Amino acid sequence: MHEVTSRKDRKPTRRFIIGKPASQPAHLQEVDLEALGAELAQRQEKIAAQTVDGAPAAPMAFKAMRDPDSQKIHTLQVELTDAHADELRTRHGEALIIEEDHDLEMFTLSPGIDAFEMSMARELSTQSDELKVTLKVVDENDTPLPKVQVDLAGDLWSDRQVTNTQGKVTLKLFGETLDSLTQLRLKPANGYWSRVIKAPSLAAQNNVVRLTALPVSLEGPQANMWGNETIGNVAMPQGERVRVAVIDSGFADGHPDVVAAGGRGFAEDGDPEEDWKTDDSGHGTHVTGTIGALNNAIGMRGVADKVDIFALRVFPGASISKLMAAIDTAIQLQVDIVNMSLGGPNPSTLLQQRMQAARQAGILLVAAAGNNAGPVMYPAAYPEVMAVAAIGKLGTFPEDSFHARHITPQVSADGTYFAAGFTCRGPEINVCGPGVAIISTVPGDAYVSNDGTSMASPHIAGVAAVLLAQNPQIQAMPRSDARSQSLFQAVLDAAHPLGLPADFEGSGLPLLTGNAPPMPQPGEGEIPSKPPMDGLDTVADLIQKALDAAKLIREQA
Structure with a gap:
């Protein structure tokens, strides 16, 4: 039998993600996520069995997310009332992390997308x-x-x-x-x-x-885009192919100038094996083309010409939990690099833990900094992630195009490049990449010129792919944080300062050469500390540096 209730009795709900802290508080009992998941699942089933004004109640969201290796639950994604969320917080205290499952946004600025304000009714x-x-x-x-x-x-x-x-x-x-x-x-x-x-x-x-046609088409010949020309059109050496995951809006399967090796969709009611082949916005296809458009006789070429790209579709309706699920899939696929041209202003401890898990799986994480000209967004702001700001190059677009509105007084030392007006900035920025007037592939066998840190991030992901192919020593390393950090450092080592403020360019613009870069030495390239350290952290850092210096003196004596 179904319990009949009124819509007026239904309390508003929100999406939450629930997990455990990385370090268990010693004074609290550890939460069994399997048991808690069973409890929450049973509760959701009871609510779904109710009827509202004679009609079945809408089912409430519930999903258990499991580690790809251990298959243990690491996060529960669940729809709760605020009262129930507070009850769980009271019951478990600091032994349980309960966060809102915030939405995420694409970091792109399509020309003309903003509407004029109407000042008269x-x-x-x-x-x-x-x-x-x-x-x-x-x-x-x-x-x-x-x-x-x-x-x-x-x-x-x-x-x-x-x-x-x-x-x-x-x-x-x-x-x-x-x-x-x-x-x-x-x-x-x-x-x-x-x-x-x-x-x-x-x-x-x-x-x-x-209107003036873009300098690229399927008729050929293959055009040279300014981002590639600046970074370096370097052919990747023969050898093991680099695997790159693009967490985005999907991929327009069938475009003649770019292909994907596979993918997965994360829509609530879609087919995960097929949904990734659709890209309603064109954003994911544009990003994918920047990384790996084919080096053929037509269109354009991507930064990396020998990569296997996996499209992990989280848009539309992207959220922190969908990004976490996509990261888990990237770990399962054993990709080398993940590009995330997305994010939001809300930090998440549980999401950061999945970023750490990806780093431990040997994956370099690359993310767009954001487009609101404010502080760096998440996930780019995490120290585990390479944060990419956007630059433009003067003379690469018509003066009467929308791209011109992003020019700023922040210009490089040689007067060639400028910090894009929209780019997020701050001490978290690691490098910068081309992000204004970026021409790439879109659905419909076509090409579009877009702006955004969404466009800068895939340039750097492509650079990382080339550097990894050039450095078989890193490729041969066991999948661990040391592997991902070695590639992180290789990208930083390839960066050339442009003379922009550090908050806009980090270490600079990574450039490619045909020569293999030197292998990072053991001990080099710890993850740069992005947020300012507090007093205790500073003292600990100074002590560690003193110990390291003393050890070096003893070894050299």
Whole structure:
């Protein structure tokens, strides 16, 4: 029989992740996650068996996440009321970690994605106030361009429309005149540069706007992207292929210029063996192309030309628990490098523990710093993760494109590069990478130019893949933290300072050469301490340095 309840009796719930601290408090009894999981699962089943106003209650989320090696539960992902979460905290105290399962975001800035603010309500306007403007968008050969997002703004109003198959669009603005228009923006679906025209001189009808094609296409020849050219188009040596996981929005399976070796989806009700082959946003495919687009006669090439890429799809609906599950899969796949062009502002002890587990499995973790021009986001802010900031290069995009808005006064010593205006910055930054006007693959056998630390991070993941292939000594190391740290250090050693503030570039921009880098020596390259140390940590660090120095003196005597 089903217990009948009212919707009014249902308490609001939130998603939580539950696990144990890495160090068990000595004065508390250790929590048995298997037993706690069984308790929570039984509770969720009871709630799901209820009916609400005669209809079955919506099932509440529950999932036990297990370590890939030991198969022991390390985290429980569960939907709870705040009262139940507080009851668990009271019962177990510091022996249990209970955190909210926060959502994560992509770190990309698609040109023109932001809308104009409308400062005048439609109700205050009349039909006599309406300004109607028609225009046609074409390419350099006067071919109409469909699916171009067109924004037109004035002093009081704005409108956004998309061109039809004839490249035409009609925009309606209230309370505006042709003389009060302030900006016209055009964002093509793919294949062309975006465009911004300030104070556009428009007629009421028969306006024509031209867009310039990107310097890359499936027709060939293969184009050389500025990021690759700057980092170094180095062919990877023959040998064991490097395995890279891309935790993102999936992969557009079938693009002729980039392939994936496999993947997994983490949607709640999807097919994990098939979902990864779909990429609704194009973000994951763009990232994948930057890392490993094929070195062929068409399109572009990725930074690393001999890699096996695994697409681990966590978007849409990415969260900390999905990222943890993807990290577990990366460990299971025995990948060498993980790219994470995603994150959020909320730290998580349980997520950091999975980052530590990945490092112990010999995996280098690379993550985008974030795009809100503030402090470095998580997971990039963890010391276990290589945090990547974004730079741009002057002269690599049209001056009237959206990319120009990211230029800042923070310019490199030679005046060539600039710190991207959107990039997160801080002492956690390890290196910087190309992240403005980055052309790469997207679904539909096409190419798009995007901005973001999402674009910078895969450049560095690609650099790490090349360095690993160049250094068989690291590849041959047992899968442990020493292996991942050796590769971490190899990337830092390849970095060249640009003359930007350290908060924007870390050690600098890693550059590739055809020569194998020197093998890091034992004892070198401990993980840089990203957050400032407190007083006790500082004292301990000084003591350790003194002991190390004394040991060295004795050995040399």
